Amino acid sequence: MRPGFWGLIGLLALSPLTAVAETAYVTDNLRLGLYEAADTSGRPFRTLESGQEMEIMSRDRNYANVRLPDATEGWVKAAYLVNDKPAKLIVAETIAERDALAADLEQTKRSFAAPAATIAALRNDAAQFESQLTDTNARIAELEEENASVAGLKEQYKGSLPLSWVAAATGVCLIVGFLLGLWWVDRRSRLRHGGIRIY
Numbered sequence: 001m002r003p004g005f006w007g008l009i010g011l012l013a014l015s016p017l018t019a020v021a022e023t024a025y026v027t028d029n030l031r032l033g034l035y036e037a038a039d040t041s042g043r044p045f046r047t048l049e050s051g052q053e054m055e056i057m058s059r060d061r062n063y064a065n066v067r068l069p070d071a072t073e074g075w076v077k078a079a080y081l082v083n084d085k086p087a088k089l090i091v092a093e094t095i096a097e098r099d100a101l102a103a104d105l106e107q108t109k110r111s112f113a114a115p116a117a118t119i120a121a122l123r124n125d126a127a128q129f130e131s132q133l134t135d136t137n138a139r140i141a142e143l144e145e146e147n148a149s150v151a152g153l154k155e156q157y158k159g160s161l162p163l164s165w166v167a168a169a170t171g172v173c174l175i176v177g178f179l180l181g182l183w184w185v186d187r188r189s190r191l192r193h194g195g196i197r198i199y
Contacts, residue, residue, distance in 0.1 A: 030086075034074040038063055046074065051089030056081070 032052075033044025040063060048054075054066040057073070064078040085093075161169075190197055 030080065032076055032080050034066075034068075034072070034076055036074060038065070038075050040075055040077060046072065048076070050086050051092070054081075 030050045032048045033040065034046040034048055035042060035044050048068075052068070054068050054076075057065040057067055059065070059078055062078055063075050064081060065073065065075055066081075067073045186197065
């Protein structure tokens with residue numbers, strides 16, 4: 001057997017071990033003891049978490065005398081004190097700010113819900129009015145076309161009389177003509193026969 005073969009077998013045997021490897025992170029959660037003695041001997045009477053704010057009363061190379069916001073005083077190892085806020089505190093403040101902004105955003109959305117509904121209703125009304133306006137404009141165009149047609153007929157027949165007037169005048173003329181014709185025939189007959197009416 002060749003040496004390369006055994007290397008390949010070894011690589012295949014170790015591959016399941018690399019496949020189940022987990023990702024891990026180093027914690028930034030530091031616990032610092034607060035002591036009564038200046039040399040931090042003995043047991044700490046209080047444990048301080050990362051991000052704990054304190055006032056430095058005095059400090060040397062190894063130890064610092066500190067006062068907490070609740071007026072508790074004691075000694076800690078100076079090497080663990082920093083002037084900048086730790087990442088844990090920054091993250092907590094950022095999360096709190098994000099949650100406050102999310103709450104403000106939700107409240108703003110709720111406060112704009114009613115105006116948004118009103119705007120939607122107004123848009124719906126505007127769409128209906130626009131549709132009615134379109135129909136009205138179409139009707140106006142039809143009426144203008146009819147009006148133009150009537151105006152053309154009026155211009156065409158402006159010198160003529162109404163048909164009812166013409167019919168009435170024709171009827172009167174026929175009746176008058178008929179009566180005059182009867183009178184004329186009667187008169188001619190009497191003249192011819194010496195004043196005697198013969199029919």
